[in-house]
Amino acid sequence: MTSASTxxxxxxxxxxxxxxxxxxxxxxxxxLRTWRQQxxxxxxxxxxxxxxxxxxxxxxxxxRTNPSREMVLRLxxxxxxxxxxRNTLLVAAGYAPMYRERALDDPALAAARQAVELVLKGHExxxxxxxxxxWNVVAANRAxxxxxxxxxxxxxxxxxxxxxxxxxxxxxxxxxxxxxxQWRSHLFERLRQQxxxxxxxxxxxxxxxxxxYPAPAEAGGMVLGGEMLGVVxxxxxxxxxxxxxxxxxxxxxxxxxxxxxxxxxxESFFPADDFTTQVLRTLATSADANGQA
Numbered sequence: 001m002t003s004a005s006t007x008x009x010x011x012x013x014x015x016x017x018x019x020x021x022x023x024x025x026x027x028x029x030x031x032l033r034t035w036r037q038q039x040x041x042x043x044x045x046x047x048x049x050x051x052x053x054x055x056x057x058x059x060x061x062x063x064r065t066n067p068s069r070e071m072v073l074r075l076x077x078x079x080x081x082x083x084x085x086r087n088t089l090l091v092a093a094g095y096a097p098m099y100r101e102r103a104l105d106d107p108a109l110a111a112a113r114q115a116v117e118l119v120l121k122g123h124e125x126x127x128x129x130x131x132x133x134x135w136n137v138v139a140a141n142r143a144x145x146x147x148x149x150x151x152x153x154x155x156x157x158x159x160x161x162x163x164x165x166x167x168x169x170x171x172x173x174x175x176x177x178x179x180x181x182q183w184r185s186h187l188f189e190r191l192r193q194q195x196x197x198x199x200x201x202x203x204x205x206x207x208x209x210x211x212x213y214p215a216p217a218e219a220g221g222m223v224l225g226g227e228m229l230g231v232v233x234x235x236x237x238x239x240x241x242x243x244x245x246x247x248x249x250x251x252x253x254x255x256x257x258x259x260x261x262x263x264x265x266x267e268s269f270f271p272a273d274d275f276t277t278q279v280l281r282t283l284a285t286s287a288d289a290n291g292q293a
Contacts, residue, residue, distance in 0.1 A: 001115055001251050001266070028072070028093040029061040035079045035089075036061075038199060049078040069095045082198050083259045084133075101259035104138055112253065112261055119251060123268050125284030127246075129163065133194075133263035134202050136160040144269075146283050150240060151176060163267075164191065164206060168213045178236035178243060181216040186233050234272045241279045245272040 026034075036046050036057075043061070047054040052071075059065035067075070072093050076086045087097035102109055104116075120128045120141040127144035129137050137160065140148075148157060148166075156172050164187055166172040177183050188210070195203050235246045246269040256262040271277040 001119070001253050026092060027063055028067065028089060029063045031085075031089050031092050032057075032075060033061045034199075035081055035085075038196070039079055041079075046075070046078065050074055067093055069093070073098070080197075083256070083262045085198065087259070099257060099259050104260060104264070109258065109260065112258075112264075116264070116266060119266050119268070125280045126269055126271065127280075128266060128268040130264060130266050131163065132260075133198070133200065134162065134206060135164050135191075136162050138264070142287055143280060143284060146287055147237075147239070151237075162206070164210055168210055170214060173237070174213070176238045178238055179234070182233065183235060184215065232272075235269065239279065241282070242275065244276045244279060246270065246276060247272050 036043070041049070043057045044054050047057045050057075050071075056065065060067050060071075069090070072090055072095065073086070076089060081089065083099040084101070087099055090097055100108075104113055116130050116139060120130065120139060123143070124141055125143050127147055128141045129144050130139040132138050148161075152166065152172060156166060156169065167177065167187060168174050168184060174180055188207075191203060191207050191210070194200070195207065232247045235248065237244045237246065248267050248269045251266040251268065253261045253264065271280060
């Protein structure tokens with residue numbers, strides 16, 4: 001697994017999502033054209049990156065040429081298409097999907113699951129959560145669940161727990177986030193980048209839902225003279241013990257060949273001040289005393 005402190009789970013060339021034509025099954029050419037346009041590449045630029053002729057790209061997009069399986073995979077690689085969508089392109093071109101999608105509890109993913117559990121447990125007494133591609137919690141350590149259970153109503157913790165919804169919903173954590181305007185902007189930017197990378201309809205739907213939630217009126221005190229203060233965006237949370245300040249890193253698998261693993265990320269939170277460190281230690285000690293798992 002690899003770790004990064006960047007604001008997004010995945011990185012890609014900037015682009016706006018394009019939708020496939022409605023009302024008919026999408027051909028391989030439709031998919032190829034959509035991804036090429038999403039990456040802001042001309043047919044000539046894609047041809048140069050894939051070491052083929054512009055005419056070949058044009059013929060594939062119009063359906064005059066059927067690509068080989070190797071060509072489909074080469075184009076997917078050059079266009080940085082996620083594994084889930086690579087399967088879609090393979091099927092559209094008439095080939096079997098190449099990448100499996102297993103449940104995290106599948107025996108084949110035992111080593112990966114143990115790695116995730118090791119990261120989560122090893123991060124105690126600080127909170128850490130494992131997330132799927134739609135930002136739903138698939139696993140969490142005790143510190144994370146302790147914080148949530150003490151500050152969020154039970155109905156908001158009914159599975160699947162979506163961390164974006166939990167953060168921005170009026171009945172979630174929104175009322176406790178001191179820097180809500182900036183944190184909201186930060187989350188939307190992460191979501192925007194992920195939509196650009198994947199064009200995932202589920203993420204587009206989530207974005208539309210989140211935009212319906214009330215937005216704070218102003219940015220608050222972290223911005224001065226148009227300049228963002230500090231070096232990392234903190235999560236400032238008004239807990240029952242006082243104001244907690246947390247910063248986060250994201251850990252992903254470095255060489256996944258399974259759809260589930262490529263879309264899995266572990267978000268680990270660290271205390272940004274001594275007070276937060278002490279509160280997290282106190283909560284862990286209390287949990288130990290109460291015999292919580």
